[in-house]
Amino acid sequence: MAGGYEADLNALAAHEPEVREVAEKVHQAIDATGAAQGLGDMNAFGIVGQVVALGVEYWISSATSFVKALGDAGHDVADKVKTTHEALSTHEENSKAKLTAIGKDLQA
Template sequence: MAGGYEVDLQALAAHEPEVRGVAEQVHQAIDATGAAQGLGDINAFGLVGQVVAAGIEYWIHSATSFVKGLGDAGHDLADKVGTAHQAMSTHEQNSKAALTALGKEV
C-alpha cells in the first residue's frame, strides 16, 4: 500500500503483455494499410487526379506516422509497466526481509 493505493503485483504483471499485444496489433494494422497504398500510380488516378492523389497520400502518410507513434508509445508503456512490476516486487521482497530481520532482533 503506497499513498492510499494498493498494488496487485499479479494484475500489474498481466498488463504488460496485454499492452504490448495491443501495440503490436497497431503496428500490424499500420503495416497492412501501408502495403495497400498505391496512390502514386498514374493509371489509377489519371494525370489530373495526381493533384488530389498527392494530397490524399500526404494525409495518409501523416495519419500513418501518427498511429505508428501510438504503437511505439504502447511498447514504451509496456516496458514501463514491466519495470514498475519489477520495482514493486523488489520493494515488497525487501520490505518483507527487513521486517523479518527486525522481528528477529526484537
C-alpha cells in the same frame, strides 16, 4: 498500501503483455495500410486525379507516422509497466526480509 493506493502485482504483471500486444497490432495495421497504398498509380487516379492523390498521400503518410508513434508509445508503456512491476516486487521482497529480520531481533 500507500496514500490510499494499492498495487496488485499479479494484475500489473498481466498488463505488460496485453499493452505490448496492442502496440504490436497497431504496427501490423500500419504495415498493412502502407502495403495497400496505390496512390501513385495512374490507372487508379488518372492524370487529373494525381493532384488529389498527392494530397491524400501526404495526409495518409502523416496519419501513418502518428499512429506508428502511438504503437511505439505502446511498447514504451509496456516496458514501463514491466519495470514498475519488477521494482514493486523487489521492494515488497526487501520489505518482507527487513521486517522479518526486525522481528527476529525483537524476539532475541
